[in-house]
Each structure stands twice: as structure tokens, then as C-alpha cells.
Amino acid sequence: MKLHWSPRSPFVRKVMVAAHELNLADRIEPVRTVVAMKAPNRDLLLDNPLSKIPTLVLDDGTAIFDSLVICEYLDTLAGGRLFPRDGMSRWHALTRHALANGLLDHLILWRNEREKPPERQTPEWLDSFALKTRETLARLERDAAWLDGEPFDIAHITVGVLLGYLDFRFDDLRWRDAHPRLTAWNETFAARPSARATEVRDG
Incomplete structure (x- = not known):
């Protein structure tokens, strides 16, 4: 999996904390992606037309966003620990x-x-x-x-x-x-x- 990523983004950090808690961090390839409100990232637009990070790209090319959706996806992969079910x-x-x-x-x-x-x-x-x-x-x-x-x-x-x-x-x-x-x-x-x-x- 590829994660459009920045070391300054708290929303990216949320995803990465979840990934570490779920022992999935080593399955994620961080891709440094610069975003700005005034300058949409052309490469990121291909995966996320909102040009926002984090965006997770699966091995089959499927893109998942935003941070909450990514975290729940990772939680599902790991069997479910971070999202109470009932x-x-x-x-x-x-x-x-x-x-x-x-x-x-x-x-x-x-x-x-x-x-x-x-x-x-x-x-x-x-x-x-x-x-x-x-x-x-x-x-x-x-x-x-x-x-x-x-x-x-x-x-x-x-x-x-x-x-x-x-x-x-x-x-x-x-x-x-x-x-x-x-x-x-x-x-x-x-x-x-x-x-x-x-x-x-x-x-």
C-alpha cells in the first residue's frame, strides 16, 4: 500500500499512529506529497481529486480517503481493535x-x-x-x-x-x-x- 504522506500533517499522523498500533506500518510505503490550498498537487489529483492527504492507494490502484476512512480500513485488515463495533x-x-x-x-x-x-x-x-x-x-x-x-x-x-x-x-x-x-x-x-x-x- 502507498500512502500520500507529509511529516507535518496531523491527519497523516493519525493514520500512521493507527498503522503502528495495528502492526501494519511495515505494509505502508509513505510517499512524500506536498499539498497547499493554493496549489493542488497534480500527481495527487490522479488518486484523490480533492488533492488532500492522507490518501491511501491499495496494490490494485484503489484509492481510499480521508483519514477516518483509512483508519477504519486498516482496522478491518487487522481484525478490528480501534473502532468499537456495537x-x-x-x-x-x-x-x-x-x-x-x-x-x-x-x-x-x-x-x-x-x-x-x-x-x-x-x-x-x-x-x-x-x-x-x-x-x-x-x-x-x-x-x-x-x-x-x-x-x-x-x-x-x-x-x-x-x-x-x-x-x-x-x-x-x-x-x-x-x-x-x-x-x-x-x-x-x-x-x-x-x-x-x-x-x-x-x-
Whole structure:
């Protein structure tokens, strides 16, 4: 399998953490793929007309995207461990995933806005991104008991990737200052072999 990949993408990292957790990482060939909102990648367009990473290309040429779909595909290959199958456990996991993944989406947009010259920034957008970030982290902090109390699944992976991305691109937010339970859990996540093998970086 071939994975369109970047060491800076939190969504790629989510896939790779899952692959390591499922012992499938050695079956994936990472292909460095540069994407930008203003410049679609022509090679990637052949596999994904949205020109977004991650995109997984199977040996028969079938392309699978986005990150959640890829993770569930890998989980199916491995017999199913990261996606609860039945009852409210599944919906809790998917909703928690959606919360953390949705904040990652906002952080990407927030970073793009912050990098504009000040005269081109939209203050209302900046305020909205900041508010949604504070509220999401507060919700995760308040509900953090599940992080330690439930089996490790796709939601745990996505929260861990989210916190790592905050460190990587938004260290000025000092998210640890107001979130001791998330901070403590993140230390255990960061120590997992899958997290150490996939640390997001420039390059």
C-alpha cells in the first residue's frame, strides 16, 4: 500500500499512529506529497481529486480517503481493535473522534489566517477559532475520565494527535496551563511506541 504522506500533517499522523498500533506500518510505503490550498498537487489529483492527504492507494490502484476512512480500513485488515463495533461505545468513540478531528480542521484554518499579513486578517475569524479551541479543550478536560478508563481506540489516537499538533503549531496557547487531566494523559500517549514513531515535524 502507498500512502500520500507529509511529516507535518496531523491527519497523516493519525493514520500512521493507527498503522503502528495495528502492526501494519511495515505494509505502508509513505510517499512524500506536498499539498497547499493554493496549489493542488497534480500527481495527487490522479488518486484523490480533492488533492488532500492522507490518501491511501491499495496494490490494485484503489484509492481510499480521508483519514477516518483509512483508519477504519486498516482496522478491518487487522481484525478490528480501534473502532468499537456495537452499541453506544461505537457512537461515543466516533463522536469523540469528530470533536478532536473537527478542532484539527479549525486549527489548520486558524493557522492559515494567522499567517496572513495583519491587514488581511479577519478579526472575527481569529476570535471564533480561539473560542472554539478553548471550548473544545475545556470539554475534553471535563470529560477526560474516558481517556484512562476505556480501551484505546480511534478517539484516543485523535485526541493525542490533536494535542501534539497544538504543541507543534500553537505552543503560544500554552494549553497545558488550564488542562491538567489532558496534560497527564498526554504524557502516557506520547510515550506509546506508535506516538514516538510518528512525531509530527518540519521536513
